[in-house]
Amino acid sequence: xxxxxxxxxxxxxxxxxxxxxxxxxxxxxxxxxxxxxxxxxxxxxxxxxxxxxxxxxxxxxxxxxxxxxxxxxxxxxxxxxxxxxxxxxx
Numbered sequence: 001x002x003x004x005x006x007x008x009x010x011x012x013x014x015x016x017x018x019x020x021x022x023x024x025x026x027x028x029x030x031x032x033x034x035x036x037x038x039x040x041x042x043x044x045x046x047x048x049x050x051x052x053x054x055x056x057x058x059x060x061x062x063x064x065x066x067x068x069x070x071x072x073x074x075x076x077x078x079x080x081x082x083x084x085x086x087x088x089x090x
Contacts, residue, residue, distance in 0.1 A: 001055060001058075001060065005055070006055060006056070009051050009055045009056070012051065013048055013051060013052070016044050016047060016048050017048075019044060020041055020044050020045070023037050023040055023041055024037075024041070035085075035089070038082075038085050039082075042078055042081060042082060045078065046074060046075070046078050049074045050071065050074065053067070053070050053071065053074070054067070057070075
């Protein structure tokens with residue numbers, strides 16, 4: 001992967017980080033909270049994790065086993081977080 005592609009991925013990661021900050025800080029002030037905010041934050045986290053795994057860890061060009069293993073781990077952890085949140089809802 002060349003430097004330009006990594007820079008684009010880095011910018012996407014920074015924008016996603018800004019979006020999660022906005023949802024967490026500004027969202028509670030204007031009433032964006034609850035399951036919708038949690039789902040948005042979790043989706044952004046999955047996208048960010050996938051970008052880090054594939055591009056910065058260099059797994060984009062390796063066999064599916066390693067990509068699938070780490071992506072499966074990411075999805076499992078995300079699903080467990082979603083289930084914990086769902087159980088904790090009043």
